[in-house]
Amino acid sequence: VDGHSEAAFEEFVRYRRAALFRTAFLLSGDRSHAEDLLQGAPERTYQHWRRVAAAGNPDAYVRRIMVNLADDRWRSRRHVVEQGLDGVLAASSERDCQDERAESRDLVVRALRGLPLGLRTVLVLRYFEELSEAETAAVMSCSIGTVKSQAARGLERLRAAINPEPGAGETKTRSAS
Amino acid sequence: VSTGIEQEARAALHRAVHQLGPPPLDLDAIRRVGRRRKARVAAAAAIAVIVVAAGAVTSGRLLGTASRPVTSGGRAIGGAPASQPGSPASHPQPVWFQSLQMTSATSGWALVWSANPGVIADNAHILLARTTDGARTWSDVTPAAARPMLAPLNSYEALDPVDGDRAYLAVSRATSDDDPASTTAVFATADGGRTWTESAVFTTSAQAARLSFADASHGWLLLGRTFTGPGQPVTWLYQTPDGGLHWSPAATVAPPGIYGIDSFCQPLNLTLLTATTGWVTISCRAKAEFLVTQDGGGSWAPQPLPLPAGALGTAGGPAFLTGPQFAGGTGFLTVAPPAPGTPYLLDTRDGGQTWQLRALPSGAGQYPQVKFFTPADGVLVTAGPQEALGGIFYLTADGGQSWTPIPQGTHFTQYGEAVDFASQQAGFAWNSGANAAGVPAPPLYATNNSGRTWHLFIPHLVTG
Numbered sequence: 001v002d003g004h005s006e007a008a009f010e011e012f013v014r015y016r017r018a019a020l021f022r023t024a025f026l027l028s029g030d031r032s033h034a035e036d037l038l039q040g041a042p043e044r045t046y047q048h049w050r051r052v053a054a055a056g057n058p059d060a061y062v063r064r065i066m067v068n069l070a071d072d073r074w075r076s077r078r079h080v081v082e083q084g085l086d087g088v089l090a091a092s093s094e095r096d097c098q099d100e101r102a103e104s105r106d107l108v109v110r111a112l113r114g115l116p117l118g119l120r121t122v123l124v125l126r127y128f129e130e131l132s133e134a135e136t137a138a139v140m141s142c143s144i145g146t147v148k149s150q151a152a153r154g155l156e157r158l159r160a161a162i163n164p165e166p167g168a169g170e171t172k173t174r175s176a177s
Numbered sequence: 178v179s180t181g182i183e184q185e186a187r188a189a190l191h192r193a194v195h196q197l198g199p200p201p202l203d204l205d206a207i208r209r210v211g212r213r214r215k216a217r218v219a220a221a222a223a224i225a226v227i228v229v230a231a232g233a234v235t236s237g238r239l240l241g242t243a244s245r246p247v248t249s250g251g252r253a254i255g256g257a258p259a260s261q262p263g264s265p266a267s268h269p270q271p272v273w274f275q276s277l278q279m280t281s282a283t284s285g286w287a288l289v290w291s292a293n294p295g296v297i298a299d300n301a302h303i304l305l306a307r308t309t310d311g312a313r314t315w316s317d318v319t320p321a322a323a324r325p326m327l328a329p330l331n332s333y334e335a336l337d338p339v340d341g342d343r344a345y346l347a348v349s350r351a352t353s354d355d356d357p358a359s360t361t362a363v364f365a366t367a368d369g370g371r372t373w374t375e376s377a378v379f380t381t382s383a384q385a386a387r388l389s390f391a392d393a394s395h396g397w398l399l400l401g402r403t404f405t406g407p408g409q410p411v412t413w414l415y416q417t418p419d420g421g422l423h424w425s426p427a428a429t430v431a432p433p434g435i436y437g438i439d440s441f442c443q444p445l446n447l448t449l450l451t452a453t454t455g456w457v458t459i460s461c462r463a464k465a466e467f468l469v470t471q472d473g474g475g476s477w478a479p480q481p482l483p484l485p486a487g488a489l490g491t492a493g494g495p496a497f498l499t500g501p502q503f504a505g506g507t508g509f510l511t512v513a514p515p516a517p518g519t520p521y522l523l524d525t526r527d528g529g530q531t532w533q534l535r536a537l538p539s540g541a542g543q544y545p546q547v548k549f550f551t552p553a554d555g556v557l558v559t560a561g562p563q564e565a566l567g568g569i570f571y572l573t574a575d576g577g578q579s580w581t582p583i584p585q586g587t588h589f590t591q592y593g594e595a596v597d598f599a600s601q602q603a604g605f606a607w608n609s610g611a612n613a614a615g616v617p618a619p620p621l622y623a624t625n626n627s628g629r630t631w632h633l634f635i636p637h638l639v640t641g
Contacts, residue, residue, distance in 0.1 A: 018199050021200075025194055025197055026190060026193065038199060039203070042207045043211045049211075108190065108193040112193075127190055134443055134460045134462060134495060144460060144497065145497075153593070158186055158189070159185065159186070
């Protein structure tokens, strides 16, 4: 990575890190894990920075790395000893004690953490990162049909968690008509 | 157009990270670790080159030029079945489906999970399975050489079942955790998975996504990479002239007609009609492309279709294209524009040179799934947004000129439920492992009367 590329990489990381951290937090539901993702994804991006920069869309690359890292972490069970959501919320509770949004945030993040990683990732990419279905499919290396179905399922479960109603959130079952 | 629940989700997600700040930036650490990773990858690549070269010398073959018959699941070629390594005995197990394709009322192929993919488990990996009893029992017919490639959870597969005996399987495994470059191999069987032939492992710039054979010799392998610009030098399609033994690049630049650098255009589907003629569908941000080649895949051009403006996509998103599929020389293509557009069915009777619009029943839904078994006989599975299946399917016996409604004995309402008909009468409904996460292995449903009645059963996987 030459000097010009170094400067471009630094600018990219500085400019995008706040947004990337929020995405990482939603993907992981865990501040400690999100910090790991925020460190690990740029490391891997730096490794291939010349090629990534030449392709013209480093956001897409680092987003995909982040999703892959979150996926690896989720599969490896290593996350069980991490600082959990409770710790995150407790640490920030003082700051948020006057903020009525804290409870809502708690619910949303808890709901996300309760989702399988695939559903969670689709929701974050589609409705937080505002990617199209095709873009989401590209990041997740799956079909648009899978994105559609996962998004629908994730939305239903997210809504059920945020707005619990009698009977809401129960798993749909097949019915004979 | 966003729905209320989508807007609600957007607002909730943004609220959840409101005022959430990142930790202090340590650019030096990022650079230091990044450089180390780069050095490690370079060293590993050098070692791999040495090992491969040594192997080529000792075995007398070169990568990309040789193939060999291999056994499946520890079975000797032409010999009696043998237990798989590590498998104590033949016994039925629950099975989770990643994909299921029936070639008749009794025979079919599936990529399955050996354990619940929704539960973190080291033993959950992909297997290729085959059934000969109407999807009740599935036998593990995974090619032995494919098994280690399929073991990691990030493997990629493309399956092309031809009939109950013949099938092709492409498997890709990423060479590193942050690079789409992969090692890929293609396997072929003509005896129901008892024996396999295997291509040499070759390096691809992305993972296998679709596989299509026009005949026993000529086939294409489509990679699921994302195009970042028109004319971009990238091999995204491979071809074989000898039944999958040898593969070489067929298309080496991104096709024309796709959008600019932020387009996120991605090839989705592949159909090979003859050794020279075939189609690829590509999904971009706001438009789908229907591309045809007449020279074996070297050059591609958008094929005009008799559709109204905007049918292939709008600012609301690209259309969803299904097919083309060919039955007895007649081809069919379904185009489902984003809402509020209505779907279209097209057919061709001249090998794909021209396409004509055919009627769809008014109750087809926004995303109908149409499958033809002959030029005349087809079935239409009604489906709406979010893949919600309808309660009435349709049959045609005149190539789609008229449709007969068939009220379904079971209305499948669970998300992810998919229906696959092997004939106008024989159909199967299944739910993927991904959608079955966290619950016991999902049951299958079968019908032998076009869905008037469906029978539930629990399929089993037999390994060893």
